[in-house]
Amino acid sequence: MTSKTRPRRMIRLPDHDVERVADDHSCKMERRRERTREDEALIRLARDLIHQKIRPDLYREDAASDLARWLRSMLLGPAMPLNKEENFARDVLGSTELVADAEIYFETLHGISTSGLIERNRADVTKRDVYPDPSSPLRVREEVLRNKCVVMVNHFADLRNLHDAISRERAVEHFYDFYLDAITVGHPSSYNSYTGMLAMMNPTFLKRSEDIVLYGLGMTNVPPRGLVACSHAPPPMHTMLVFASTTLLCLWCLPSLESIDEIATIRTFTISVLGGGEGGEGGEGGEGGEGGGHRFLSFSPIALALTRLTFALTCAVVTVAKVDRGSQFKVVRLPGSKLPGGVVRMMGWRTQGFYTSWAWNLLGISFLLSGVIPLLVACGREDILHDNPWLLRSALISFEIAAPSAFLTSFIVAHALWPKAYKTHGASGTVGFKGWINLLQHNANSAMVLLEIMLLGGLPVTLNHIVFAILFGLLYIAFLWFMADRWSPGHGPVYPYFFMDTTLGARTTLFMVMLMAVMGIFFALFALLDACMAFIDAQGYGVIPNLLCVAFVSCILMKFRD
Numbered sequence: 384m385t386s387k388t389r390p391r392r393m394i395r396l397p398d399h400d401v402e403r404v405a406d407d408h409s410c411k412m413e414r415r416r417e418r419t420r421e422d423e424a425l426i427r428l429a430r431d432l433i434h435q436k437i438r439p440d441l442y443r444e445d446a447a448s449d450l451a452r453w454l455r456s457m458l459l460g461p462a463m464p465l466n467k468e469e470n471f472a473r474d475v476l477g478s479t480e481l482v483a484d485a486e487i488y489f490e491t492l493h494g495i496s497t498s499g500l501i502e503r504n505r506a507d508v509t510k511r512d513v514y515p516d517p518s519s520p521l522r523v524r525e526e527v528l529r530n531k532c533v534v535m536v537n538h539f540a541d542l543r544n545l546h547d548a549i550s551r552e553r554a555v556e557h558f559y560d561f562y563l564d565a566i567t568v569g570h571p572s573s574y575n576s577y578t579g580m581l582a583m584m585n586p587t588f589l590k591r592s593e594d595i596v597l598y599g600l601g602m603t604n605v606p607p608r609g610l611v612a613c614s615h616a617p618p619p620m621h622t623m624l625v626f627a628s629t630t631l632l633c634l635w636c637l638p639s640l641e642s643i644d645e646i647a648t649i650r651t652f653t654i655s656v657l658g659g660g661e662g663g664e665g666g667e668g669g670e671g672g673e674g675g676g677h678r679f680l681s682f683s684p685i686a687l688a689l690t691r692l693t694f695a696l697t698c699a700v701v702t703v704a705k706v707d708r709g710s711q712f713k714v715v716r717l718p719g720s721k722l723p724g725g726v727v728r729m730m731g732w733r734t735q736g737f738y739t740s741w742a743w744n745l746l747g748i749s750f751l752l753s754g755v756i757p758l759l760v761a762c763g764r765e766d767i768l769h770d771n772p773w774l775l776r777s778a779l780i781s782f783e784i785a786a787p788s789a790f791l792t793s794f795i796v797a798h799a800l801w802p803k804a805y806k807t808h809g810a811s812g813t814v815g816f817k818g819w820i821n822l823l824q825h826n827a828n829s830a831m832v833l834l835e836i837m838l839l840g841g842l843p844v845t846l847n848h849i850v851f852a853i854l855f856g857l858l859y860i861a862f863l864w865f866m867a868d869r870w871s872p873g874h875g876p877v878y879p880y881f882f883m884d885t886t887l888g889a890r891t892t893l894f895m896v897m898l899m900a901v902m903g904i905f906f907a908l909f910a911l912l913d914a915c916m917a918f919i920d921a922q923g924y925g926v927i928p929n930l931l932c933v934a935f936v937s938c939i940l941m942k943f944r945d
Contacts, residue, residue, distance in 0.1 A: 393471045394421050394458045425451035428472050436482050437489050439500045453488050460573035461582035484576040490517045522575045532558045539596045554599025561595050616876035618864055618885045622892045630857050633850040647779040652756040655682040656841030684757035687840050691754030694831045698747025701823050705734045721886040723875040737879055742788035743824050749785045752778035783844045784855045787909040789828035796825045797942035805945050826941045837929040844913045852906040853899055
């Protein structure tokens with residue numbers, strides 16, 4: 384295009400300088416003058432946007448400069464049609480999408496009093512369901528992007544008289560993944576906006592979109608170019624090497640049976656943490672129980688057995704209910720993931736594939752074993768325990784794994800998953816956390832563990848047994864690798880947790896190492912808590928410190944509402 388036919392731009396395009404490099408000195412001077420003119424125009428436009436459209440209560444002086452730089456990137460990218468000298472400011476201020484994007488960007492600026500601005504925007508019915516959370520990496524509302532995909536899929540499906548809901552849902556997920564990847568990965572960051580969403584609608588994009596939708600609807604069998612999902616997702620070689628090395632190291636560090644037997648004794652499972660029980664001290668008031676200040680909370684072996692077996696029965700009932708009802712989850716993908724997105728329905732035993740269910744079921748097994756042991760003692764059948772020492776060992780090891788895992792599960796849900804879902808989707812995004820099954824698995828697990836270590840038997844967790852927790856995590860990782868292609872064969876490889884995604888390259892190994900580290904940290908913290916409670920009990924302060932600790936830890940770990 385010649386200079387005569389080139390449209391007159393307010394902001395010079397980068398390739399405009401290429402045609403004028405012959406006279407380098409004069410071009411540099413002219414470029415400086417043009418850059419100054421452009422900066423002045425953008426600053427004026429930014430101030431007009433702030434005062435006429437955004438109207439914050441308070442903002443720092445250089446906010447206009449930040450907004451001007453953002454405007455430059457938009458006008459050289461998705462907002463290119465507005466980049467013209469004629470009616471420049473009027474057209475920009477009249478663009479609904481660009482003004483909305485500017486206000487969304489303004490909400491993210493640091494050092495600005497945005498709390499009132501954000502509250503005002505969320506109270507506005509025209510903005511509440513359009514503006515994303517300021518902390519979200521996606522700068523458009525997810526529901527808006529998904530609704531655009533639904534409309535397009537329904538259009539193609541209606542044209543071909545296809546009414547299968549499952550095929551439509553699959554096509555929506557394929558198209559959504561493609562659209563999301565296009566605005567967040569395939570183009571500059573300026574396209575991660577409502578203006579960018581509209582700018583994507585060129586003939587090439589629409590043709591590729593049609594191919595992807597038709598593939599999702601089952602009209603074609605060959606995956607089109609642009610469909611980022613893969614059909615098989617084995618772990619990378621470097622992840623396998625780290626996994627094997629960690630496993631061998633943990634096996635080498637396993638404690639001896641003799642050291643386990645020193646802790647896994649009959650007395651460990653039959654005495655009450657607050658006195659009483661089989662050990663003898665509790666029968667006379669117990670060390671630290673002088674005066675009977677807390678003997679009303681002493682548990683005999685039969686009481687310990689019945690309480691723990693009740694806990695085990697609770698775990699079993701919840702598991703059976705979850706298997707019967709089934710469950711579903713939405714695949715969460717990080718940028719760069721090649722896993723297929725969408726909603727995966729789990730039925731039958733597959734509902735037990737989540738780490739929450741693994742930890743919950745192991746906790747139930749632990750309470751079953753630790754309940755049977757005092758029951759046998761109360762019935763005078765200690766000989767069974769002497770003949771089968773693995774019963775004692777299994778009860779101890781299963782509790783040492785399940786108890787910290789319960790705390791880990793509750794903490795992650797209460798402080799990461801639930802808040803993130805609420806910020807991203809509002810109350811509708813946390814519906815899954817509020818069902819009675821999930822509330823029990825995310826709260827009752829920690830409650831039962833707290834009651835055990837604070838008020839019941841005080842089962843120990845020994846720090847040098849930390850390898851058992853790490854091996855449990857490694858076993859779960861191997862299980863996910865094995866099941867990836869078996870959860871939903873028609874869907875493609877599935878990983879219930881985004882940090883277990885095997886298509887992320889080096890991040891896959893990094894996430895695995897971080898997961899093992901987090902499990903080790905929670906085990907160590909739990910062992911420290913257990914040791915502190917043992918020390919407090921030995922001082923004879925009574926039941927009050929135990930109750931206070933139960934209340935304090937419960938407030939940290941448990942969550943029941945938004």
